[in-house]
Amino acid sequence: MKYQNYRASDFAADEDFIKWVQQPTEEMDAFWDAYLQEHPWQRTAVQEARKMVLHLSEDSWPAADTALDEVWEQLTAARQRDTEVGEESAVVVALEPAVPNKYALLWAAAAAALLLVSSFLYYQQRETTVTYATAAGERLHLRLPDSSTVVLNANSTLVLPAKWPKDAERTVHLEGQAFFSVTHKHNNQKFIVETADGLAVEVLGTEFSVSSKGNQQQVILESGKVRLKVPGEGEEQQVEMQPGELVEVTEQRHIIQKKVKPALYTAWKNTDLVLENITLEEVGQMLQHSYGYSVTITDPALKHQRITAYLDSNTPGHILSTLSETLQVEVQTQHKSITISSN
Incomplete structure (x- = not known):
């Protein structure tokens, strides 16, 4: 599929994408949605890209066809800036070389979208941070400029520097829940995750999950070693974590x-799920910690199935x-509460 490695500037210049944004149909x-x-x-x-097209669709169109060549020159410059920014941006993908047929698009729609690309990328370069946010039911996979990866859970926000530091601490700010796989740097450059309540998770290279929802701050370590810095009324508290700890x-x-099974707390990050000889009680814990449900098992004997x-x-x-x-049990769900009983 041609869109696989597109960036925002490529989507905004695509004829089919522009038509979808401006005149969407069910098809x-x-x-x-499938893409x-x-x-x-x-x-x-x-x-x-949608924001680009929608924003400029509200503006006035260029007045003459002679402006189209200038627009395409601006697109070339914009894409060059896009490539330069991409070397230090959070999502690293290869840009497919393509030479679009400028006369295949309605000249007005193309000019509008491409002029916006140029101004948008120029503005983006001046920003000091980049923000990624997910809505309900969404998961976002990010590859950071240092090759670390992040899976951002639903209703979460991650903020990181627009220009990634080469020697200073790599610091990101999280609201919500995310799973981090951090790449170790030869210069022992620290990677720090900060939450809104002041919790700081400091690592050199490891895999861990951070949850910052309301007044609850939670860190689960899968591998490696992390140090937590917890602010308090008096002195800051520090906690060293070992793999398998929460x-x-x-x-x-x-x-x-305490010691836990990390997989029960990070199941949300996978598109599939393997349940391997685990108890119903452990499944309930997974639903609670990974998806935010309150789970009640009415029959104590069921917990050990x-x-x-x-x-x-x-x-x-x-x-x-x-x-x-599979277990022949009755499941009742009401809002974020689940009740499991004998059938």
Whole structure:
């Protein structure tokens, strides 16, 4: 598919994309919905391109066809700036070389979109930070300029520098939940995740999950080693974590540190799910920690029933239907509460 490696500037200059934004149809909506399902990492680029086209669609159109060549010259310059910015931006992809047929587009729509590309990228270069945000039900996969990767969960925001530092600390700001796989640098450059409540997670190279929702701060370490810095009324508290540990910081700044199964807390980041000989109680914990549900198992004997299954769709609905069919249990769901009982 030609859109696989597109950036925002490429989407905004594409005839079919412009038509979809300006005059959407059910067929077009279905195509782009399917595309984003298969290429979730492109969601940010598509959102930015939509803003470009919609914004300029409200402006006046160029007055003469003679301006079109100038517009395409600006596009070339804009794409050159896009490539330069991309070397230090958060999503690193290869840009497919393409020479579009400028007369294949309606000249007015093309001119509008491309002029906006130029101004948008110029403005973007002046920004000091880049923000990535997800809506409900969305997951965003990011590759940072240092080759570290991030999976951003639904209803979450990640802010990082527009220009990635080469020697200074790599610091990002998180609201919500994200899973980090951090690349170790030869100069031992630190990677720090900061939350709105002041929690700082400091690492050199490791895999971990950070959750910052409301007054709850939670870190789960899969591999490597991290140091937490927890602000308090008095001195700052520091906590060293080992693989397989969870640290939770309560609203009262109490620190709870314990051994857990990290996979139960980070299942949300995968598109599929493997349940390998785990108890129903552990599945309930996963639904609670990965998806925010409150789970009640009415029969104590059910808690110890085990299940082994492979789910190609990692959603709460699919998980619950699998439990119901495999273990022959009754599942009732109301808002964010789940009750599991004997059938």
